[in-house]
Amino acid sequence: MRQVIATVVGNERVAAGTHVLRLREPHISAHASPGQFVHIRCVPISPSGSTPSDPLLRRPLSILDLYPELGEFAVLLDVVGRGTDWLSRVAAGEKLDVLGPLGRPFGLRPTTRRALLIGGGIGIVPLVALARYAAARDVEVTLVAGFRDASKVIPASIVPAEAEYIVATDDGSVGRHGYAPAVAAEYLPWADQVFACGPLPMLRALARMERPRRLPVQVSMEEHMGCAMGVCLGCVIRTRKGYERVCRDGPVFDINHIDWQEGI
Ligand SMILES: Cc1cc2nc3c(=O)[nH]c(=O)nc-3n(C[C@H](O)[C@H](O)[C@H](O)COP(=O)(O)OP(=O)(O)OC[C@H]3O[C@@H](n4cnc5c(N)ncnc54)[C@H](O)[C@@H]3O)c2cc1C
Ligand code: FES
Incomplete structure (x- = not known):
């Protein structure tokens, strides 16, 4: 840095x-x-x-x-x-x-051939970078992105052409009608690695969804930040190992590492 x-x-x-x-x-x-x-x-x-x-x-x-x-x-x-x-x-x-x-980046496994990316709103941003990185390594990519309504949809021109881009809106004004994790659920059996970024309720819903037991899932967390260098502790969240800093220990975590139950 x-x-x-x-x-x-x-x-x-x-x-x-x-x-x-x-x-x-x-x-x-x-x-x-x-x-x-x-x-x-x-x-x-x-x-x-x-x-x-x-x-x-x-x-x-x-x-x-x-x-x-x-x-x-x-x-x-x-x-x-x-x-x-x-x-x-x-x-x-x-x-x-x-x-x-x-921060810690996403970790694409060398064995991954089909990556499912799930974004909520502006959470699509790091997933676009990951989609390009994965596609360049011959990984098939499906990006399911949920937005509030048609006016907030990030245009397909921003997403790498090699990735399948599936848009969902909360009000059904464009693309699929519904919440990104619900739309993405049908792709879970296809994927061999999942990455998600978006508002906390979206990530919590994903954490609680039924999914193949061995399917690795990484989530990128968002918190208000002060220093972003691991010093002020302004960005801590609860994990299975106690409080951790989103800016330094994350923002990318394994989904099973986050303590979703305790309220974060
Ligand atoms: C690791 C990380 C990556 C991010 N990546 C992006 C990105 O790629 N594109 C993007 O547009 N935004 C991103 N954000 C959110 C962005 O940092 C905030 O929206 C921004 O700091 C708000 O600043 P502001 O001065 O415009 O708003 P402020 O006046 O500071 O706040 C306006 C509103 O936004 C809310 N807000 C402020 N900061 C955050 C935050 N960190 N998370 C959630 N809500 C917040 C406030 O509670 C308030 O309601 C990211 C945040 C983090 C922690
Ligand atoms: S923002 Fe200061 S420790 Fe994370």
Whole structure:
């Protein structure tokens, strides 16, 4: 992990309140893996190098795509507040203060031939990076992604063409009608490894679903973060081995490692 200055190369609106930022920064593009994230300060950097102190906290965003040959990577952000709103308005040429890559990535088993990816809302982001990584290794990929309604659906152009992309919406306005884990359930017997990222209720539903006993499932957890370096303990969740830090011990965990019963 390093603190680096990334240059904005592009900023494209891809759905309502949803933007893809393409950033040039060779260290992160060369060293990040699917499932890892970056921590970005949401303030302008002046030519003198000084930055305003407010907002102080960085905002975590997952890696969407890596282009190591160009020294670039991409993130996708959903505008929910002050930080993401500021990021949605940055323009090509602007500089960002970025920490990364951070966290434990997904672990694709060498024996996996059919990967089922289950995303809820913005949780699709690290799964897109994983889909590209897996498809490049001749793994068949099915990505089931659930969204609130048609306006929030991430377009298929963001997802690697080799992956089967199945969209579900809560209101049935586009794609399958229903919750991503329920739609994904029919693919569980087909898969030999499962990866999921999304809101806690979605991951909890997946944890409680009946599934083949030996099927390995990894989940990427989301928590509010302070330092993202394992120091402040602001991001802990309950696991079978006590409290663990999402930023350092995760965000990717085995589904059986999380203590879903205790409330996290
Ligand atoms: C490991 C990790 C990866 C993430 N990846 C992405 C991503 O790829 N794309 C993306 O758009 N977002 C992602 N998020 C969530 C993103 O970090 C938050 O939405 C963002 O920090 C909100 O900042 P803000 O200043 O815009 O909103 P704030 O003004 O800080 O908050 C606005 C609202 O968002 C909620 N919120 C803030 N932070 C989080 C959080 N960490 N989790 C859930 N709700 C939150 C607040 O409770 C509040 O309701 C990720 C979070 C984590 C922990
Ligand atoms: S955010 Fe500080 S320990 Fe995880």
